[in-house]
Amino acid sequence: MRQRPDWDSYFMEIAGTVKKRSTCLRRQVGAVMVSERRILATGYNGAPQDLPHCSETGCLREELNVPSGERHEICRGLHAEQNAIIQSALHGVTTRGSTLYTTDFPCSLCAKMLVNAGVSEIVAERSYPDELSKEVLAEAGIKVRRYGNETPGC
Ligand SMILES: [Zn+2]
Ligand SMILES: [Zn+2]
Numbered sequence: 001m002r003q004r005p006d007w008d009s010y011f012m013e014i015a016g017t018v019k020k021r022s023t024c025l026r027r028q029v030g031a032v033m034v035s036e037r038r039i040l041a042t043g044y045n046g047a048p049q050d051l052p053h054c055s056e057t058g059c060l061r062e063e064l065n066v067p068s069g070e071r072h073e074i075c076r077g078l079h080a081e082q083n084a085i086i087q088s089a090l091h092g093v094t095t096r097g098s099t100l101y102t103t104d105f106p107c108s109l110c111a112k113m114l115v116n117a118g119v120s121e122i123v124a125e126r127s128y129p130d131e132l133s134k135e136v137l138a139e140a141g142i143k144v145r146r147y148g149n150e151t152p153g154c
Helices: 007-021 080-090 108-116 131-139
Strands: 030-035 038-044 099-104 121-126 143-146
Touching (some): 007 030, 007 121, 080 099, 131 143
Parallel strands (some): 121 143
Antiparallel strands (some): 030 038
16 A cells, blocks of 8 residues: 655655755755644745846855855845745744744754744754754754754754
8 A cells, every 4th residue: 555654754845845946056945834734834045036046146155155054144045944934924824833844954043033933843854053043942942853864953
């Protein structure tokens, strides 16, 4: 008999599909905001709507070889998690008590936003080098879970 994916695999596979839309030159990230096993919103990283992407304009982080996890402010892109929160706001959907499935552990900027968006759980596949992010999420009491073999945030 065909094997059905469990819920974690289901949402994480969708996040993996979402991230293919990313235009970031460095790291493609997909996020899915879920509540009661329903998708509220999705997001991938890239430039604001209708603006040229880093792939067209070039990205200063790429040009300056900025290490992963640093100096996000010099890139024109929004992060996947930010776009998922913004999409929820745009459509008037509450993110309170939701679970965020993301291909990559959130950076500290996103972590702070996820705290105030009322997200209660984060499931991440790949790690991300950002110590503050782990601290913020732990202090806020957000449940963090690993998906797959890699430990998030390590
Ligand atoms: Zn960029
Ligand atoms: Zn981020």
